[in-house]
Amino acid sequence: MIIDIIVLSSLALALIFLLAWGMRSELRARIEKPKYLFQQQLNNFEKHYQPVDNSGVHQKVSGLEVNDLEE
Numbered sequence: 001m002i003i004d005i006i007v008l009s010s011l012a013l014a015l016i017f018l019l020a021w022g023m024r025s026e027l028r029a030r031i032e033k034p035k036y037l038f039q040q041q042l043n044n045f046e047k048h049y050q051p052v053d054n055s056g057v058h059q060k061v062s063g064l065e066v067n068d069l070e071e
Contacts, residue, residue, distance in 0.1 A: 020027055 021031065
C-alpha cells in the first residue's frame with residue numbers, strides 16, 4: 001500500500017515537472033543554464049590552454065601550472 005503511494009506520487013510529480021518543462025521556456029532555460037555555462041568555461045579553457053612542450057617544461061595558464069597528463 002505505501003509502496004503504491006510512493007510510486008504514484010513520484011509518477012505524478014514527474015508528470016507535473018515534464019508538463020511545466022514543456023510549457024515554460026524560461027524554466028527550460030534555467031534548468032539548462034549550467035550545461036551552457038560549463039560548455040563556455042570549457043571553450044575558454046581550451047582557448048587559453050598551452051600544452052607542455054617536448055622538453056617537459058610546463059607552461060603556465062593564468063598563473064597556474066598545467067600538469068602533463070600525456071606521459
